[in-house]
Amino acid sequence: MSAVLDEKTAAPRFKAPEHSFTLAANLGTGPVSVEPYRSPAYFELERERVFRRAWLYAGRVEALPETHSYFIKDLDVCKASVLVTRGKGERIRAFHNVCSHRGNLVVNQACGKAERFVCKYHNWSYSSDGSLMGIPDQKHFFDVDKKTCGLTPIACEVWEGFIFINLQPTPEVSLAEFLGPFGTKYAGIPYFNLDETIVIEADFQANWKLICDAFAEPYHVPSLHPGTLAPGFAHPEDNKYARPLSAMAHGIHRHFSAYGNPQYVPAPESKVERMVYIQDTGGVLGGDAQGNAAALWSHPAINPTKDPNWSADVTWIFPNFNIDYSTGGFWTHEFWPVAYNRTKWTQRIYIPKTASVRHRLQLEHYACRWAEVVLEDVTNCERIQRGLESGAKDVMHLQDAEMLIRHNLHVLDNWVKADRVADALK
Numbered sequence: 001m002s003a004v005l006d007e008k009t010a011a012p013r014f015k016a017p018e019h020s021f022t023l024a025a026n027l028g029t030g031p032v033s034v035e036p037y038r039s040p041a042y043f044e045l046e047r048e049r050v051f052r053r054a055w056l057y058a059g060r061v062e063a064l065p066e067t068h069s070y071f072i073k074d075l076d077v078c079k080a081s082v083l084v085t086r087g088k089g090e091r092i093r094a095f096h097n098v099c100s101h102r103g104n105l106v107v108n109q110a111c112g113k114a115e116r117f118v119c120k121y122h123n124w125s126y127s128s129d130g131s132l133m134g135i136p137d138q139k140h141f142f143d144v145d146k147k148t149c150g151l152t153p154i155a156c157e158v159w160e161g162f163i164f165i166n167l168q169p170t171p172e173v174s175l176a177e178f179l180g181p182f183g184t185k186y187a188g189i190p191y192f193n194l195d196e197t198i199v200i201e202a203d204f205q206a207n208w209k210l211i212c213d214a215f216a217e218p219y220h221v222p223s224l225h226p227g228t229l230a231p232g233f234a235h236p237e238d239n240k241y242a243r244p245l246s247a248m249a250h251g252i253h254r255h256f257s258a259y260g261n262p263q264y265v266p267a268p269e270s271k272v273e274r275m276v277y278i279q280d281t282g283g284v285l286g287g288d289a290q291g292n293a294a295a296l297w298s299h300p301a302i303n304p305t306k307d308p309n310w311s312a313d314v315t316w317i318f319p320n321f322n323i324d325y326s327t328g329g330f331w332t333h334e335f336w337p338v339a340y341n342r343t344k345w346t347q348r349i350y351i352p353k354t355a356s357v358r359h360r361l362q363l364e365h366y367a368c369r370w371a372e373v374v375l376e377d378v379t380n381c382e383r384i385q386r387g388l389e390s391g392a393k394d395v396m397h398l399q400d401a402e403m404l405i406r407h408n409l410h411v412l413d414n415w416v417k418a419d420r421v422a423d424a425l426k
């Protein structure tokens with residue numbers, strides 16, 4: 001525990017951890033090549049060696065509330081359209097959304113509920129378990145075996161309500177092997193506030209890792225978020241540079257725990273925030289008053305040093321998915337590459353149904369604050385891409401709080417070099 005009690009304020013003082021997160025993760029400390037951010041050739045390697053071989057997040061189970069619910073997940077990076085269904089027996093499955101007749105995309109609606117999927121071109125029809133049900137005018141086909149003409153299955157597994165898919169025809173490793181120590185450490189976390197989601201999406205002219213990196217370190221908080229996050233996530237004396245409480249690799253995945261300023265109170269001019277803000281409703285971001293915070297706090301993976309000055313945990317599941325936790329609930333980021341310099345980013349913030357007018361106001365404030373903060377986070381990503389593509393710099397310099405970025409580049413390098421996934425996981 002790094003806090004000592006300040007007699008004047010009775011607030012826990014923060015003492016930054018003295019050990020190096022980077023060295024503890026067995027990473028080097030030298031400058032890092034920026035080639036992976038600007039090289040089209042490297043991007044092709046990522047496409048083939050990372051995204052076509054890794055387990056990729058597709059959606060939450062709540063997006064499939066009933067038998068025959070489905071949604072479509074388009075993966076530009078793998079040039080795939082994926083149909084995820086809940087078929088009979090509640091089993092969640094994934095298929096290539098591609099017709100066995102002549103290759104049309106079968107389902108064109110983003111989500112819904114259907115017992116059968118009918119391809120619009122010639123009306124071939126498929127059941128929600130992917131089997132081919134009907135071929136109009138079948139007698140004029142030549143030896144078509146309906147049994148082998150179902151939708152092409154995609155490996156699909158669920159971890160803690162998160163649905164993952166793998167585009168290898170037979171995945172080299174299971175989802176549990178892929179998640180490794182992360183999957184066991186982060187099992188059993190209570191996911192509350194699943195009633196509604198706020199979705200923020202954007203397309204960027206920037207490499208996908210630049211968007212990931214924007215959420216991977218707190219070092220930028222005082223400079224990039226001076227009026228929004230910094231007052232709650234940094235301290236002018238105790239923690240001027242928002243030094244994280246912990247930062248660790250968990251196999252190929254990783255996390256950092258963000259500091260929260262225990263003395264934070266909204267500024268006098270922040271009239272709406274002052275109206276809705278109370279410390280017990282989710283700390284600096286607000287959001288929930290149902291006592292869920294205690295259950296989250298007590299989980300050993302959350303804020304692993306149990307520092308009282310905690311505000312949020314950022315977890316980064318390799319390659320492109322974040323699950324982040326705060327006392328008000330959780331939110332996710334997906335960073336989907338489109339090209340070496342184009343990215344589609346989706347953030348989902350999970351919020352509860354409101355119980356009162358005050359609660360509604362609090363959640364509205366929470367959502368607006370979020371929008372402000374993430375806009376600050378991503379607006380400079382396209383400028384970084386331009387800076388890197390100019391060729392002015394061949395390396396970047398990462399400090400200890402930026403360990404997650406260094407770790408990602410290290411893991412990525414292993415994956416693009418490894419012939420077998422088992423080697424990439426070492």
Ligand code: FES
Pocket residue numbers: 099100101102103104119120121122123124
């Ligand atoms: S391509 Fe689907 S029915 Fe012909």
Ligand SMILES: [Fe+2]
Pocket residue numbers: 214215220221224225373376377
């Ligand atoms: Fe930020």
